[in-house]
Amino acid sequence: MEKYNFRKSSLIRVLSRYTSERLKKFASIDDSKIKIIPGGVNEDRFCPVNNKQMLRKKFNLPAESIIFSTLRNMEPRMGLENLIKAIKKIKNHCTSSLFVIGGSGPLKSKLENMAHSEGLSDLIIFAGYIDENNLSDFYRMSDYFLLPTVEQEGFGLVTVEALASGVPVLGTPAGATPEILSKVDKKLIFSSTEVDSLAEGILQWIDIYKNKKEYYDEISKKGRRVVEEHYTWEKSAEKLLTIYKSIL
Numbered sequence: 001m002e003k004y005n006f007r008k009s010s011l012i013r014v015l016s017r018y019t020s021e022r023l024k025k026f027a028s029i030d031d032s033k034i035k036i037i038p039g040g041v042n043e044d045r046f047c048p049v050n051n052k053q054m055l056r057k058k059f060n061l062p063a064e065s066i067i068f069s070t071l072r073n074m075e076p077r078m079g080l081e082n083l084i085k086a087i088k089k090i091k092n093h094c095t096s097s098l099f100v101i102g103g104s105g106p107l108k109s110k111l112e113n114m115a116h117s118e119g120l121s122d123l124i125i126f127a128g129y130i131d132e133n134n135l136s137d138f139y140r141m142s143d144y145f146l147l148p149t150v151e152q153e154g155f156g157l158v159t160v161e162a163l164a165s166g167v168p169v170l171g172t173p174a175g176a177t178p179e180i181l182s183k184v185d186k187k188l189i190f191s192s193t194e195v196d197s198l199a200e201g202i203l204q205w206i207d208i209y210k211n212k213k214e215y216y217d218e219i220s221k222k223g224r225r226v227v228e229e230h231y232t233w234e235k236s237a238e239k240l241l242t243i244y245k246s247i248l
Contacts, residue, residue, distance in 0.1 A: 011034075015176070016154060016155050018154065019155070019176065020034050037239045037240055039160070040231050042232075042233060046162075052143070058141070061098065065097060066143050067098050067144070068170075069099075069101075069138065069144070070100075070145060070146040070147065070148070071130060074106065075106055078148070078149055080107065080148060082150065082195050083101075083198060086196075086202065088120060090202060091123060093203055094203070098124075100142070102127040108126070135161075139165035140166070142167050143168075144209075145159075146169075146171075148171075149175065152174070153174050153177050156177055156180070159181070164224060164228075166224050168205070168219045171189060172190045173190065173192065184223045184226050188219070
């Protein structure tokens with residue numbers, strides 16, 4: 001029934017090329033019936049801030065650490081176990097960094113126990129559920145946002161919310177993540193979803209933050225520009241309106 005409904009539709013809106021390709025394989029749909037319109041964000045709500053240190057007080061976080069954050073449903077496909085393993089591999093080289101994991105889910109207790117048993121309690125903080133009132137500040141207090149996803153990242157609204165906030169996003173080549181990050185800089189994309197790739201990438205960007213701050217600042221600003229050009233509510237609405245008019 002699902003395949004039949006797709007085939008009988010005049011047009012189908014998807015959020016990414018990744019989803020488009022999956023849909024074509026699933027239901028054998030002609031490419032002309034699928035329109036890619038990415039999700040959008042409120043660029044006024046998710047915007048950069050000049051003083052991250054003030055925001056860190058709100059979350060009881062150290063002002064001078066290099067903070068990597070992530071915000072995930074704690075389930076296997078999100079790759080948080082791989083992230084913790086990667087942090088373990090590099091823990092002696094990232095003592096100036098802190099990893100803040102927001103969110104909840106079925107793996108929460110397992111992940112907390114894993115971090116504790118690996119001796120990573122000083123490097124990893126589990127922030128729990130981040131509500132809407134604190135969401136924009138959670139992004140903005142970060143120096144980097146991490147997407148260690150192992151599979152099925154259909155679009156990832158958190159990706160564009162973080163970029164809009166002026167925070168470089170480091171992501172695996174899973175799902176639609178490369179479609180977004182390649183518009184900013186392909187170096188933001190880990191070489192694979194494997195633990196070693198995450199570890200190497202994190203160390204690389206720690207070095208960039210410490211020793212190539214101008215480049216870091218350039219990436220932060222470019223990420224914001226990419227959102228303004230491609231991923232705002234206004235851009236999405238304009239594309240949707242054009243499609244609706246074409247089928248009326």
